[in-house]
Amino acid sequence: MNEQLLQQGFNVLSSASVYALVAIGLSVIFGLSGIINIAYGDFMTLGAYVVFVVAPGGAIAFIWGFAASALVVAVLSIVLERALFRWTLIRPVNGFLVSLGLSQIIENGVAWHFGQDSVTVKPADSANWALGGVIMSADRVIIILGTVALVVGLILFLDRTQTGTAIRAIAADREAAALMGIPVTRLVTGVFALGGLIAGLGGGFVALLQPPYPLLGAELVLKGFVVALVGGLGSVRGAVIGAVLLAFIETVLVTAGLAGWLDVIEFGAVILLLIIRPQGLARGLAHSM
């Protein structure tokens, strides 16, 4: 029983890694531009499909798949920011609406080009390791380690580098940051690129986890938002805490045989939580900055 729980914990931790990446990407973009980018999940879908195109056979070619997917989605993000989101920075709700349109374009475009059914991507490494009775597939280990590396790197980048400080300054007060000589528009573009990079890599992870299909991102993004909200939108650490919490709850619910009601319970709990505590769980953390 204990091993079974550990096994499920391990499995859910790998999918929670993906939620964490979605939530972080959404959070970073929201923190800087105030835009709820609902198309962010579809960026991940795109990343997964790039991996499918570049490395359908899996194995070592996956490295190229990851590189290509990160590059493609990051460049796409830059283009979209310059062409579309740039014009909505004054009214972020319009950015949200634009992203609605974008997600419609991406979802239907992908479904039209690749078909509505899922495509198969072979695993990057089909090895399985057993550790204390828990069977760990190499792919899931890659996902978890990759996510941890990304998150640690991102936190260090935001906290320790001058660019990171500038980004946090913009998030705190855009006008004041601009007056201090911080190149606001350039950094907003940069953060969209960063978000695209995360989405590309996250898309690669998702492709390892499950066969990509056109609506993959649409489902991911809502969970990502929930995670981000619980952690407090705009907080990277909060997003990680939210994802781990979600992983824990999902493990418990699945073990209790409530897999079907998973979404209802999760989303319902978040609604209740935010009615009672609108600022999210990690507000305390956010204020310790």
Add this chain to the structure above:
Amino acid sequence: MPTGNLRRGNADVAPAVRSRDSGPGSSLLTSLNRIRRGGSAPSGETSWGATIAQLVVLTMVAVVFAASGVPAQYITLGVTVFIYAILASAIALLYHDGGLLSVAHGGLWGIGAYAAAVLVTKYNWQLVPVILAAALAAGIVGMSLASISTRVAGSYFIIILFAVSEVIYGVMINWNAVTNGAEGIVLATPASLFGYQISSNMQWYYVSLITLLLVLLLLQVIKRSQLGQHLRAIRDSRPLAMSVGISVARVHMASFAITGAMAGISGVYWAYLEKYVVPSQFSATASISFVVVVLLGGSAYLLGPLLGAVVVIFLPSLLHLSPLLADALIGVIFIAVILLFPEGVVGLVTWSLRLLMARTGIGRWLGPPASKTPASKTPASAARDTQEAIRRADEGRQAEEELRET
């Protein structure tokens, strides 16, 4: 201290202490007067005459369209347009007058549809009681949304409503005893209305048209009522509205209940038209497509949501595109409209007609310019708003000086 946080506070939280226009550019006194005068009444509000004229034109166009012998499938599309328009007009009221962008109304729509499917297949109810029950169910669930809108605003509100629509969807899929799960319910029995059978799509065309007209009239009444005034007052400045004794909870509850009931009624027609109800029709994707319909047409205009529905529903079959490509195309058009013509297709048409008919005076029949749409602004209107803000700031300063002198 390394935390990796981007935002210090949450700008969208605790709306009670923050206001959208509580910057230095707004004066409390002028805003207060605006509320006393009846919310921030749109400067060029449509007169009742113009409203009736538009509804008469709508009726005539719809009747001529149906009588002109178009293929049967266009009649079906027409019913779909009316069904969409009923719901979209309700969403538009919340968005334009309330500043509340609801992405949960697709779920309320589904509640109406399921109410119809269950009550008809299991209990063999007539149309009128079914409509009442569906409106009641969707209205009550809708009313509960006010518990969210009174606590959080802006981005948080939008995201939580996504969660609400996911919860509704999840219940539809899992509550097998009532909803028959993912397999859905077949609703093949024709509706009976006062002893008449309504089965053909042509009959549904007129039933849904009449319902749409009633809904549009009711929405106009609400806009002019105290409820509408208070809704706009809350949209413009929550703390100010509260300070003059407006109960945000009560106003939002009423607004969500009414628009939810409209969503429920629209869902009943949808169930009868499709003859088949499955959860996937009412997922978050459905809600998103309604938001697209509302903003494509223009939320500020009486017939905006209807025209948005016409574009979204007729475009694929007129262009003979595959549904996937058509939806992608609608996405492209939608982005273009949001960025270039924030007042929607109707706004664009009105604007160009005004330009053409500037001298003839016909333009005034087309409805108001969006006075304070939550959508983004054209450069011209932004400049106007800035001037207005400066004027208000001046007034405020004068008022302060007067106060200091006394």
